[in-house]
Amino acid sequence: MSIDYSHINKFSSFIKNKNYLFSREEILSVLNKETIDKAFKSLSGWENYEPTPLLNLNKLSKDLGLKNIFYKDESKRFGLKSFKALGGAYAVAEVSAGRKDVVVATATAGNHGKSVAWGAKRVGIACKIFISEFVTETRADEMRKLGAEVTRVKGNYENSLDECIKQSKENGWEIVQDVAWEDYQKVPKLTMAGYSVMIEEISKQTDHYITHIFLQAGVGGMASGVIAGVARYFRRIPKIIIVEPKNADCVLKSIDAGKLTRVEIEKESIMGGMSCGDVSLVPWQILKNSVNNCMSIPDDDIPLSVAMLAKGYFGDDNIVAGECSAPALISINVSCNNEEIKKDLELDMNSNVLLIGCEGDTDLKLYNELLSKGSEQLSNG
Numbered sequence: 001m002s003i004d005y006s007h008i009n010k011f012s013s014f015i016k017n018k019n020y021l022f023s024r025e026e027i028l029s030v031l032n033k034e035t036i037d038k039a040f041k042s043l044s045g046w047e048n049y050e051p052t053p054l055l056n057l058n059k060l061s062k063d064l065g066l067k068n069i070f071y072k073d074e075s076k077r078f079g080l081k082s083f084k085a086l087g088g089a090y091a092v093a094e095v096s097a098g099r100k101d102v103v104v105a106t107a108t109a110g111n112h113g114k115s116v117a118w119g120a121k122r123v124g125i126a127c128k129i130f131i132s133e134f135v136t137e138t139r140a141d142e143m144r145k146l147g148a149e150v151t152r153v154k155g156n157y158e159n160s161l162d163e164c165i166k167q168s169k170e171n172g173w174e175i176v177q178d179v180a181w182e183d184y185q186k187v188p189k190l191t192m193a194g195y196s197v198m199i200e201e202i203s204k205q206t207d208h209y210i211t212h213i214f215l216q217a218g219v220g221g222m223a224s225g226v227i228a229g230v231a232r233y234f235r236r237i238p239k240i241i242i243v244e245p246k247n248a249d250c251v252l253k254s255i256d257a258g259k260l261t262r263v264e265i266e267k268e269s270i271m272g273g274m275s276c277g278d279v280s281l282v283p284w285q286i287l288k289n290s291v292n293n294c295m296s297i298p299d300d301d302i303p304l305s306v307a308m309l310a311k312g313y314f315g316d317d318n319i320v321a322g323e324c325s326a327p328a329l330i331s332i333n334v335s336c337n338n339e340e341i342k343k344d345l346e347l348d349m350n351s352n353v354l355l356i357g358c359e360g361d362t363d364l365k366l367y368n369e370l371l372s373k374g375s376e377q378l379s380n381g
């Protein structure tokens, strides 16, 4: 038996948003046009800025009976290998605004902190990073290499954030967090504005109207930043489908309930950056009406998807896609391998699907493990 795409078919839940009502006006009142435009103007002027590639997964689209499947390859973003490079680093530049005596601080699961550390190094200011027990030493070292001082805090992400807030208050440091709470919204909005740059680039990289976007979510910052970009740059509004890990489907649960709903994470997903129990406050204001559907998936098909992407099964390129990029592939395969979902989403030969390959081998050790497990599955058929 040989492996083909139909082996990637596992999902846990699929729901429709009863409150769907896409309104450009409303979205751009949460994240306004000026903030979005300023982010692109600033980021596109940075040294080594280059739009990341928009790849065409032509083999997969042919096999699934779709017109095009585009894959935005964020593994090439500023050498940081993740879309997060657009968020934290941009917020650091805005917060410090040219001053050299500012110290920035953040709590992180990895990629956001790396972006903040890189952003601080870029503008020549000091950076303090707080991480939990669960962040690997590989990730901590990468932030240290960028000049950040890394403090490990006992407990989970919430504990590291509490410590970051406490020490920042005591020392007068500027917190650069990508998650919003009641009285902390300006900086998370800057990170979202940074993420909208992906859509500005895509609007110039293809003449095809995108009909569907599959968006991975943790706290929803990336998804809402991309949706704000859609409201700002796209002429036609695509269907928007959120993808989350089965054990951390806080956007799905919130959309289903029509209000913010917390998920207690019982088991951490391999999709580490997406393993979040709460939707962030500002993203929720955008997501609640603009998302058409939500899907949650188990970890099972991640290694196989990583290996198939790496070996060029889906198109002409060999793609380095980390654990949070694989869900993009899984979700489009699941949707097309399930007749009911395919019909619901109106996926057909006129569809131009956009997938976001949000990260490359940001955690090299984990990437190699996933690749080797998936390659074994491929060779065992």
Ligand SMILES: Cc1ncc(COP(=O)(O)O)c(C=O)c1O
Residues within 6 Å of the ligand: 082, 111, 215, 216, 217, 218, 219, 220, 221, 222, 223, 272, 273, 274, 276, 324, 325, 358, 359
């Ligand atoms: C590496 C990584 N971290 C985190 C996330 C989640 O982002 P957010 O928490 O902004 O929803 C993603 C993608 O959704 C990702 O690829």
